[in-house]
Amino acid sequence: MKIKKLAFVTSAAVILIGTVCAAALSWHPIHWKSVVGLESVSNEKIWQSFSWRAQLCLQKAKGGVPELSWTELWELMRPESGVHWIEGRSVEGSLVYSSTASAGDRAAGACTFRKRCTGCHGNDGSGGLHGPSLNRSGYKHGDSDLAIYKVLRDGVPGTAMPSAALPPRELMQVVAHVRTLQVNSSKDLKAGGSRLALRVSSERLQAAGTNPDEWLTYSGSYNGWRHSSLTEITPANVAQLRIRWIKQFDTNDPVIEGTPLVTGGAIFMAAPAPHVVALDAKTGGVIWEYERSIPADLPLCCGRNNRGLAVHGSTVFLGSLDGYLVALNANDGKVIWQTLVASPSDGYSITGAPLVVDHSVVVGVAGGEFGIRGFLAAYDVSTGQRQWKFQTIPGPGEAGHETWESDA
Ligand code: HEC
Numbered sequence: 001m002k003i004k005k006l007a008f009v010t011s012a013a014v015i016l017i018g019t020v021c022a023a024a025l026s027w028h029p030i031h032w033k034s035v036v037g038l039e040s041v042s043n044e045k046i047w048q049s050f051s052w053r054a055q056l057c058l059q060k061a062k063g064g065v066p067e068l069s070w071t072e073l074w075e076l077m078r079p080e081s082g083v084h085w086i087e088g089r090s091v092e093g094s095l096v097y098s099s100t101a102s103a104g105d106r107a108a109g110a111c112t113f114r115k116r117c118t119g120c121h122g123n124d125g126s127g128g129l130h131g132p133s134l135n136r137s138g139y140k141h142g143d144s145d146l147a148i149y150k151v152l153r154d155g156v157p158g159t160a161m162p163s164a165a166l167p168p169r170e171l172m173q174v175v176a177h178v179r180t181l182q183v184n185s186s187k188d189l190k191a192g193g194s195r196l197a198l199r200v201s202s203e204r205l206q207a208a209g210t211n212p213d214e215w216l217t218y219s220g221s222y223n224g225w226r227h228s229s230l231t232e233i234t235p236a237n238v239a240q241l242r243i244r245w246i247k248q249f250d251t252n253d254p255v256i257e258g259t260p261l262v263t264g265g266a267i268f269m270a271a272p273a274p275h276v277v278a279l280d281a282k283t284g285g286v287i288w289e290y291e292r293s294i295p296a297d298l299p300l301c302c303g304r305n306n307r308g309l310a311v312h313g314s315t316v317f318l319g320s321l322d323g324y325l326v327a328l329n330a331n332d333g334k335v336i337w338q339t340l341v342a343s344p345s346d347g348y349s350i351t352g353a354p355l356v357v358d359h360s361v362v363v364g365v366a367g368g369e370f371g372i373r374g375f376l377a378a379y380d381v382s383t384g385q386r387q388w389k390f391q392t393i394p395g396p397g398e399a400g401h402e403t404w405e406s407d408a
Contacts, residue, residue: 052086052094056073056094067092067146076095076168076169076172081172082101082105083095083096083172084096084100084248086248092147093243093246096145096246096248097176098176098179098180099179099247099248101173105173105176108173109170109175109178110177110180112173113177120161121133125181130160134181134182135181136182137182138282141156143182143243143244143245144246149172152166152175196266196287196330197264198263198311199313200311200312200313202312202356205222205356208221209222209225212228212229215259215260215263216261216263216311217311217353217355218309218310218355219259222357244284245283247277247284249271249275251275253303255272255305256269256272257306257307258270258306258309260308261310261316262281265280265281266278266279266281267279267281268316268330270353272306274291274293274304274306274318274320274322275289275291276289276318277290290318290328290335292318292326294320294321294322295344298344298349299348299370301368302369304321306351307351308353309353310354310355310356311330312356313381314331315329315336316328317363320338321344322349323349323350324339324350325339337384339386341365342365342375347370347372348365348367348370349365352364352366357378359381360378360387361378361379361381362376362377362378363377364376375389375390375391377390
């Protein structure tokens with residue numbers, strides 16, 4: 001009986017703490033919006049963010065979230081902290097700061113860095129006698145905002161790296177500056193795209209799947225196995241995987257269904273449609289972005305989805321929701337050509353990933369829910385001229401047409 005009572009009191013206390021936390025944080029959404037400059041964000045999104053904070057508080061009350069103390073959690077959850085909390089499984093993945101930090105916060109971080117860190121890490125973070133360089137990715141203790149925050153907060157015992165002994169918000173500002181050092185000095189690719197010089201030949205596409213450093217088609221290779229031959233990650237060490245970087249897309253769509261392509265040190269993604277992005281694989285920095293404005297009234301059964309892209313030469317191909325096949329320059333994201341595959345006014349859209357075979361880019365259509373007649377079509381990779389079209393349902397006079405009675 002006593003145990004039951006204790007369990008009841010504990011759960012009640014936990015729920016109370018969670019509720020108080022949520023209530024305190026959500027005391028005035030309008031205040032919140034104006035503080036973080038989110039006037040354009042929907043109330044629903046703001047509410048989701050509150051409810052996730054409340055869940056974190058509950059987890060903490062139940063003994064979880066060991067990474068942060070109650071005081072830190074409280075400080076970093078306040079709107080003024082500039083920290084965004086996105087719903088996720090780990091606190092590390094959920095805490096987003098450096099990618100959205102304001103110019104003021106970054107400047108404050110840079111100032112602290114000059115006063116407290118340059119003695120060991122060098123003026124521009126390039127390293128010195130007493131500390132390693134910081135203008136690189138692949139930190140020993142992790143590259144996520146939370147990982148760097150913890151190094152600054154606790155220092156690295158047994159080394160010269162001291163605890164910074166600063167309040168959470170100031171620590172975060174320094175984290176933002178450290179991340180800027182990492183991104184700005186990436187030797188591989190810089191924002192602006194000028195460093196990408198992609199050329200994916202038909203032969204390389206044929207051999208796709210044999211080079212584990214690349215993922216060149218939606219399924220990884222023409223055999224469609226969707227299997228990587230990488231062997232470094234095993235069941236025994238998979239638990240040691242750590243977050244290097246996170247890129248959050250500014251979207252109201254809840255899911256990303258696309259498979260990214262990886263080549264030449266870059267990741268090409270069809271982010272929530274109609275949006276294509278090339279990212280530096282090492283840092284997550286955006287190399288270029290292509291955003292397509294599409295009509296609001298498209299015939300879509302199941303959301304604004306896109307499964308991925310195709311690549312050939314220095315062109316990336318996108319099947320767009322508004323029925324177009326779009327060829328983008330893989331090096332800068334500019335449109336090379338676009339051609340209408342099928343019209344949304346007839347119920348068509350494109351959500352699938354195109355596939356390049358030799359000099360043809362093959363694409364299929366969506367719209368079964370709207371009674372369309374499905375087909376595959378191929379286009380010349382260089383010009384966008386249609387080469388052939390194959391109707392998947394036979395027309396009158398064609399073999400098998402008689403099996404489709406009336407409007408079956
Ligand atoms: C007295 C010298 C010293 C000072 C001051 C110092 N650091 Fe360090 N720092 C080090 C050393 C040494 C290491 C390497 C620790 C190790 O071996 O894990 C390090 C490691 C780091 C790392 C982790 C790098 C990695 O690869 O994981 C970061 C991030 C960092 N320092 C940031 C800072 C910042 C920001 C400041 C200022 C607030 C600062 N340090 C001040 C000496 C210093």
